[in-house]
Amino acid sequence: MELTNQEQAMLDGKEGYAVRKSMEILVALGEIFGAKNLIAVDSVQVAGVSYHNLGDAGLEFLDTLSKDGKVKVLTTLNPAGMDLENWQQLGISIDFAEKQTLVIEAFQRMGILISCTCTPYLIGNLPLYGEHLAWSESSAVTFANSVLGAKTNREGGPSALAAAFVGKTPCYGLHLDKMRAPDIHVSVNTEISKLSDWGALGYAIGKKAENKIPYITGIKTAQLDELKSFCASTVTYGTKPLFYIKGITPGAELQVQPSQTVSIESTDLKSAYDNINDDVSDIDFVCVGCPHCSIKEIQEIAELLRDKKVKESTEFWVATSRIAKHHADNRGYTATIEAAGGKFACDTCMAVAPLKGRFKALATTSAKGCFYSRQNLMKTKMGSIKECIDAAVTGKWN
């Protein structure tokens, strides 16, 4: 890979340990994936924040990096393993909280925004069309590439941090226009109506277009919350973190519809639900917000929960960013949801919190949430926000 004099100086350690290590990582990845040079990035999104996933090994490395590492571009953080303020109420142990706090302090020293959300594009890290990024959260990467038309590979935690300290990333993969061409046409021949249908659609397309870039036709309208859910699902279940929807996402009109075609019928959607839903009726955990709830979704939850009570044996979480929670506080949604017995889980989510063994059966709107909760040994049910609220109130899935 060709380096400029300034890049070579960084690799030689002229800017300290964190920048040298970062350059070593970027150059090695560039060599492995055949990049010719580094390219400047406009923002970075760092995953690998939960102490549950990092362990002491990750904490130790982050601590070492934070001694002289400072980010050079706007850098936001993925969810942590707990609500940074309200962790006790969510049943997090003191030991875990202490370690998680050390992780956050290390990121703080690096100059990273402690945003702790998988929806950075809703809280002030909004990429423009064509911008190059180094993001790592898979649903956010897919959203940035597909819905916004920015360009990013799916980075690991360390390679995203490396890009933040250098302000650049190796130019390969989805940074190159020729690597962004769709390679399978997906014809959707069924109605997509409620939010969870988008999760089911993501599952179905993920399975039929594994490791491919889909060019999707047959979708008439799509809202932000629906696309947010679809991005999380389709990449979790198999596609590359980029898709085009004809008439909806930017740049679709510049692409050629691939000749290889698969179709999604109502039977495929039903089969997706069948695969995601387990045979279970008693629900002890309901979580909405994977990806993190927008303020609009929180409003819908509050309206559905007004004058109702969450069943005592059921835990109900609204997972969201602290900024969305701030707006919910001002609008009175927080008071309504908490009066009903629901809890806010800011800064965290069901995929990265230490939940293994705590709950038996989850109800959620999210196909991705079901995937990760199964790893935490839960049975899963996916449906609309209304179906989830009903489950929270009755403790049953109907």
Place this chain on the structure above:
Amino acid sequence: MELKGRIIYKGKAQGEALVTSMPISFYGGVDPNTGVIIEKGHELQGQSVKGKILVFPQGKGSTVGSYTLYRMKKNDTAPVAMINKETETIVAVGAIISEIPFVDKVDILEFKTGNKVTVENDTVTII
């Protein structure tokens, strides 16, 4: 026998080869406190990578595996060097942050467990 590869992390090391034809997941697949491979059904299950020249095709599993290698280096349970057929991000990043000499694009079929091996930058020698 002398083999040339591609440097992922430069350095010099010498030791006994521990060889597998199966990919390794450091996160969850290796105990960082002992260096023992704990993945069920792995052909090296129960064997320690500590102090060895670890020869394997590539990494697999969670990207957190990079941090596991770092932890192993700090715990003195890491391999002294690694050789891959064709590496990927997890092990590459792990070797760089842990400063473990690492070479890939080497024919790993040439190695047998117990071989005495030296690694020096891009050159691997089976003695």
